[in-house]
Amino acid sequence: MLKDPMLNMIAKSRGTPGSSNTHDDRPHEMNRYMGGHRRLNHPFVNGYWYILIEPPQYLFASSNSGINARSEIIGSDDGAGSSGTGPYEATRWLHSTAEGFTPPSRTLTKVDVPGMGGMGSSFVAGQQLTRTFSCTFREYQDTPIYNALNLWTSMIDHHYGVSPMNGNEYLPANYKGCAFVFLCKPTVQDISTGIGGTDVEQFYFFEGVFPESAPTDAFNSDINTNDVVQVNTTFSFDGWPYGREHIGHFMTGIHLMNQVYAFNLEGNYDNHVSPTATTLNSPTWVPSDITA
Numbered sequence: 001m002l003k004d005p006m007l008n009m010i011a012k013s014r015g016t017p018g019s020s021n022t023h024d025d026r027p028h029e030m031n032r033y034m035g036g037h038r039r040l041n042h043p044f045v046n047g048y049w050y051i052l053i054e055p056p057q058y059l060f061a062s063s064n065s066g067i068n069a070r071s072e073i074i075g076s077d078d079g080a081g082s083s084g085t086g087p088y089e090a091t092r093w094l095h096s097t098a099e100g101f102t103p104p105s106r107t108l109t110k111v112d113v114p115g116m117g118g119m120g121s122s123f124v125a126g127q128q129l130t131r132t133f134s135c136t137f138r139e140y141q142d143t144p145i146y147n148a149l150n151l152w153t154s155m156i157d158h159h160y161g162v163s164p165m166n167g168n169e170y171l172p173a174n175y176k177g178c179a180f181v182f183l184c185k186p187t188v189q190d191i192s193t194g195i196g197g198t199d200v201e202q203f204y205f206f207e208g209v210f211p212e213s214a215p216t217d218a219f220n221s222d223i224n225t226n227d228v229v230q231v232n233t234t235f236s237f238d239g240w241p242y243g244r245e246h247i248g249h250f251m252t253g254i255h256l257m258n259q260v261y262a263f264n265l266e267g268n269y270d271n272h273v274s275p276t277a278t279t280l281n282s283p284t285w286v287p288s289d290i291t292a
Contacts, residue, residue: 044201048184049101051135052256053094053209055152058174060087087177090148095260097145099230100136101181103204104129104241132234133181133206133241139218139229149233150214152177172208179206179235180253194261197244197254205249208238 027034155175181204189196215231
């Protein structure tokens with residue numbers, strides 16, 4: 001295992017503007033060759049990523065409709081009584097079913113100054129931000145993803161076009177949340193706690209987050225086709241995401257990921273050894289309507 005001085009040397013010698021990269025950190029300039037057993041770098045591998053979305057406490061903790069239809073069987077200790085709509089339950093579903101992530105884009109805007117003969121020059125004038133990111137979720141029975149996102153967009157009533165909140169409740173704190181996104185290496189720093197700082201390649205912390213629509217269009221159906229459902233959702237956010245250079249947000253996200261990892265590790269162990277094992281959707285020991 002690499003020691004800390006070696007990790008520090010690698011971190012300082014590659015990927016940093018102005019650093020004194022060594023020949024072993026990058027491909028050969030002429031033939032792009034990256035082979036050999038003394039290399040101190042590795043191609044970026046995508047597909048290893050995690051997201052934690054924290055929905056607004058107010059909308060989810062005060063709702064009377066369940067995220068999944070059978071939640072009244074297992075109840076909830078998530079601040080939502082027996083409704084099963086607490087924000088932590090929603091976070092778990094959105095975390096465990098997320099399959100795709102598209103980050104926002106940032107483009108510099110410019111102004112052009114023409115010259116004679118078709119010549120010209122350009123000057124940076126500002127920037128244009130998309131201020132949206134999108135995620136793909138896998139839907140499951142009782143449509144927990146749709147129910148969570150539909151509940152989140154309920155700050156505007158579907159039929160009347162106004163908010164059911166009163167004037168003192170219609171506030172960003174009551175309908176906006178935040179999101180942590182980690183793009184990681186295929187590694188785990190500590191198997192007992194989960195990912196750590198050296199496992200993360202890119203980090204995004206989004207604030208002022210809310211879904212732009214409920215994913216009703218994901219449920220197109222045809223009698224000639226049977227398929228599973230993926231839900232594509234676009235989230236709006238405020239400002240611009242914080243990166244790993246913002247240590248406070250980054251370490252908060254790592255801590256939350258470790259909490260989720262520990263919770264799932266304990267839950268998976270209990271499910272394997274308990275005669276009354278449960279799933280996120282319902283207890284596995286509930287009698288079937290067919291066999292009961």
